[in-house]
Amino acid sequence: MLNTYSVNTKKPITITNDPWESYNDIQAHNQLTLSNIEFTTTNLCNMRCSHCAVGYTLQTTDPDPLPMDLIYRRLDEIPHLKTMSITGGEPMFSKKSIRNVVKPLLKYAYDRGIYVQMNSNLTLPLDRYLDIAEYIDVMHISHNWGTIDTFTDVGFGAMEKQPPIKAKLKLYDQMITNARTLSEQGMFISAETMLNQSTLPHLEKIHQEIVNDMKCSRHEIHPMYPADFASQLEVLPLADMKKAIHHLLDFRDPNTWMLFGTLPIYPCINDEQDQALLQRLRDTENVTMRNDPDGRNRLNVNVFTGNVIVTDFGDENGTISNIKSDKLPDVFNQWLQTPLAQSLNCHCSEFNCLGPNVLVKNMYYPNTDFKEKERQMHRIYSMT
Numbered sequence: 001m002l003n004t005y006s007v008n009t010k011k012p013i014t015i016t017n018d019p020w021e022s023y024n025d026i027q028a029h030n031q032l033t034l035s036n037i038e039f040t041t042t043n044l045c046n047m048r049c050s051h052c053a054v055g056y057t058l059q060t061t062d063p064d065p066l067p068m069d070l071i072y073r074r075l076d077e078i079p080h081l082k083t084m085s086i087t088g089g090e091p092m093f094s095k096k097s098i099r100n101v102v103k104p105l106l107k108y109a110y111d112r113g114i115y116v117q118m119n120s121n122l123t124l125p126l127d128r129y130l131d132i133a134e135y136i137d138v139m140h141i142s143h144n145w146g147t148i149d150t151f152t153d154v155g156f157g158a159m160e161k162q163p164p165i166k167a168k169l170k171l172y173d174q175m176i177t178n179a180r181t182l183s184e185q186g187m188f189i190s191a192e193t194m195l196n197q198s199t200l201p202h203l204e205k206i207h208q209e210i211v212n213d214m215k216c217s218r219h220e221i222h223p224m225y226p227a228d229f230a231s232q233l234e235v236l237p238l239a240d241m242k243k244a245i246h247h248l249l250d251f252r253d254p255n256t257w258m259l260f261g262t263l264p265i266y267p268c269i270n271d272e273q274d275q276a277l278l279q280r281l282r283d284t285e286n287v288t289m290r291n292d293p294d295g296r297n298r299l300n301v302n303v304f305t306g307n308v309i310v311t312d313f314g315d316e317n318g319t320i321s322n323i324k325s326d327k328l329p330d331v332f333n334q335w336l337q338t339p340l341a342q343s344l345n346c347h348c349s350e351f352n353c354l355g356p357n358v359l360v361k362n363m364y365y366p367n368t369d370f371k372e373k374e375r376q377m378h379r380i381y382s383m384t
């Protein structure tokens with residue numbers, strides 16, 4: 001078994017304890033609060049997925065990271081830091097990066113009792129993952145592979161010189177067996193599937209693989225939104241997305257936690273079918289919905305440049321600051337004051353809802369004034 005003991009007693013992650021849910025901070029601090037830092041720790045990866053947020057910016061060598069002392073100091077300055085996410089590239093690809101950045105961050109989090117998520121493709125040799133297993137609360141992987149061809153094409157879609165097909169297939173097998181072995185040894189593996197035109201016909205097969213072959217603890221479902229990095233894949237019309245969610249609820253394994261993130265369906269939208277779907281999601285056992293953390297409780301820091309972005313819509317918004325000069329709680333509070341954040345950040349306590357992010361709003365609700373919706377909801381439900 002993995003050694004999951006921590007000097008800090010963190011409550012296990014369950015459907016009633018999702019430390020990445022930004023509504024937790026509203027309940028604890030009465031306002032949006034910085035509690036989650038995502039670090040981009042490497043630009044290197046053995047794959048080049050078409051859907052990867054950084055797939056087209058991956059490099060062949062990493063520059064030197066900023067001094068860890070600066071990074072620790074910036075973390076020490078966040079009083080309510082609760083979660084850390086480590087992303088890349090593939091964070092376990094470069095031994096130098098693992099030694100100099102990833103492990104020091106994992107140790108910092110461990111000592112402070114902070115939950116850690118790593119975003120990995122899980123295709124590297126098992127030993128690399130076993131080596132850090134005791135520090136990982138959630139190993140997050142993407143699984144959008146309806147067919148082997150999708151893996152071999154989309155998984156390397158942004159790579160100029162294609163590896164031989166045999167090598168690609170070996171990585172697929174490695175991902176499945178790594179996930180199963182690590183799950184069986186007690187690691188919490190959360191596999192995320194995007195809802196888009198490419199995954200839609202294969203959702204049942206993907207779910208079965210995640211549950212039965214990989215034995216993952218959680219299947220995350222996130223609609224795909226049209227950001228640059230995903231432009232090659234097709235976004236689903238809203239009606240198809242809702243049908244897909246019903247379909248998922250019909251065939252899912254009731255014993256596996258299914259988490260829906262960034263759903264474009266809100267209590268304030270006057271549509272009977274939307275409200276019926278929301279109610280079905282609320283009523284279904286082992287199903288949760290999560291508010292989008294980006295810009296609500298999370299900022300992303302690049303360990304090489306020190307640049308800070310609001311993850312996922314960095315493309316829309318660009319770099320908002322740099323840790324060489326600024327403290328992260330200050331950056332977060334300044335972000336909340338921006339016209340963009342102000343126009344988006346609605347809150348209805350009756351439904352624990354924090355509204356859409358900029359990508360969702362632009363895609364599905366370009367003409368909806370959510371601040372006005374918020375006023376109406378507060379009147380209807382007598383919320384303050």
Ligand code: SF4
Pocket residue numbers: 266267268269346347348351353354355356370371373374375377
């Ligand atoms: S928080 Fe925003 S999106 Fe959610 S119900 Fe209220 S007004 Fe609608």
